Amino acid sequence: MTGPTRHPSAAALDRWLVTGRPGRVDRHVAGCDECAAALEARSELVPEMRAGLAAATAPPDDLGGRTDEAVRERIAADDALAVVLELFLLPLEVAGTIGGPEGPTARRAGPPRGPSPGGGASGEDGAGGDDDDGERSDG
Amino acid sequence: MDVSDGAGRPPTGAAGRRRGDDELGRLLADHGDVVYRVARSIVRDPALADDVVQETMIKAWRSLPDRDGEPVPRAWLLKVARTTAISLLRTRRDEVRAPDQLPAADGPGVASAERTAVGRVALDEMWAALERLDETSRTIVVLRELSGLSYEEIADVIDVPLATVKTRLFRARRALQIELREWSR
Numbered sequence: 001m002t003g004p005t006r007h008p009s010a011a012a013l014d015r016w017l018v019t020g021r022p023g024r025v026d027r028h029v030a031g032c033d034e035c036a037a038a039l040e041a042r043s044e045l046v047p048e049m050r051a052g053l054a055a056a057t058a059p060p061d062d063l064g065g066r067t068d069e070a071v072r073e074r075i076a077a078d079d080a081l082a083v084v085l086e087l088f089l090l091p092l093e094v095a096g097t098i099g100g101p102e103g104p105t106a107r108r109a110g111p112p113r114g115p116s117p118g119g120g121a122s123g124e125d126g127a128g129g130d131d132d133d134g135e136r137s138d139g
Numbered sequence: 140m141d142v143s144d145g146a147g148r149p150p151t152g153a154a155g156r157r158r159g160d161d162e163l164g165r166l167l168a169d170h171g172d173v174v175y176r177v178a179r180s181i182v183r184d185p186a187l188a189d190d191v192v193q194e195t196m197i198k199a200w201r202s203l204p205d206r207d208g209e210p211v212p213r214a215w216l217l218k219v220a221r222t223t224a225i226s227l228l229r230t231r232r233d234e235v236r237a238p239d240q241l242p243a244a245d246g247p248g249v250a251s252a253e254r255t256a257v258g259r260v261a262l263d264e265m266w267a268a269l270e271r272l273d274e275t276s277r278t279i280v281v282l283r284e285l286s287g288l289s290y291e292e293i294a295d296v297i298d299v300p301l302a303t304v305k306t307r308l309f310r311a312r313r314a315l316q317i318e319l320r321e322w323s324r
Contacts, residue, residue: 017313029309030302039305043312048322050284052265053315055257057281059175060185063192064167071163071196 007035017043163200170213171196173286174220180281181224181274182231183266191227195220214288217296221278261322268318275299276311283308 008016008025016025017039029035045053060066171192178191198219199211257265269277275297282288282296293308294301316323 017310018317020310026302026306029306036305039309043309043316045284045312045315046323049265049315049319052257052261052319052322053269053280054285056262056265056269057176057179057285059172059179059188059192063175063189064171066189067171067192067196068163068167070193071200074193074197075200 007032010038013039013042162203163196166196166199166211166216170211170216173213174216176281176285177217177220177278178224180269180277181221182228183270187227187231188224191220191224194223194227198223214292214295217282217286217288218298221296225274264319268315271318272311272314276307276314279304279308280311280315 006028008028012022012025013035016022016029020026025035029039174195175188175192178188178195179185182188182191195216199216202211269280272280279293279297282293283290288296290301290304290308294304297304299307
């Protein structure tokens with residue numbers, strides 16, 4: 001940082017505003033409130049320009065109403081989708097809770113008792129592909 | 140500053156939902172305009188700016204449960220708006236056309252009094268001058284000139300050093316002065 005005693009000249013500040021050079025002005029301005037204030041004043045927009053900027057970026061008059069409506073619709077749709085997904089996944093969760101880690105695994109690990117009538121249930125647990133679908137839809 | 144998408148659930152139950160509805164109305168009333176202006180300065184297209192405002196407000200609304208009744212900070216909201224706008228612009232650029240070809244024409248909404256007062260030709264000149272600035276400089280100018288944010292707040296929103304905010308602002312304003320020199324006479 002250049003010390004406050006070596007301020008760039010007014011011409012140097014003007015040149016820097018347009019070209020960004022010399023780089024030492026950059027460094028000086030970063031630490032010199034006096035020069036920063038001078039640049040602030042030199043680059044101040046006239047009221048007409050500020051009004052033009054405001055007009056160019058002005059929101060439409062009905063922005064609030066339209067956005068309010070659209071946001072509420074989006075939130076309601078997201079909530080509805082979440083409920084549908086929960087209902088869709090509920091049977092899988094129930095099956096997982098009933099079968100659980102102690103269900104089919106326990107039967108397989110236990111002493112041999114011959115064929116089990118409910119043995120096919122473990123195959124249905126593998127329908128976890130639905131989980132993936134649910135996550136994609138949620139995204 | 141954390142700019143999560145607000146993964147928490149919004150207020151539930153009748154009372155909670157009413158509170159959330161009130162808060163949404165307040166968010167729009169307090170910040171809708173400035174969020175739109177920032178979005179517009181980045182995406183330029185009014186319809187895209189509308190989308191950015193919606194996305195931003197949804198994220199803000201969903202963040203409410205984590206705020207424990209505290210208002211949504213303006214700097215946070217503007218940072219979300221900027222991130223959302225840049226992300227949306229990137230998506231559209233990949234899908235449709237280059238951002239430089241995006242229209243800067245008036246949007247689908249009714250022309251505001253501000254726009255009517257300035258006039259079509261002047262608006263075109265202003266947009267032509269704005270489009271010669273880079274996106275960060277445009278946003279800094281809008282945040283400073285129209286939203287009244289401090290340099291520190293702008294640095295927070297844009298995520299650049301304070302000195303960069305100042306140098307970008309000064310040089311962007313000088314560029315506008317030069318482009319629109321007729322306006323000063």
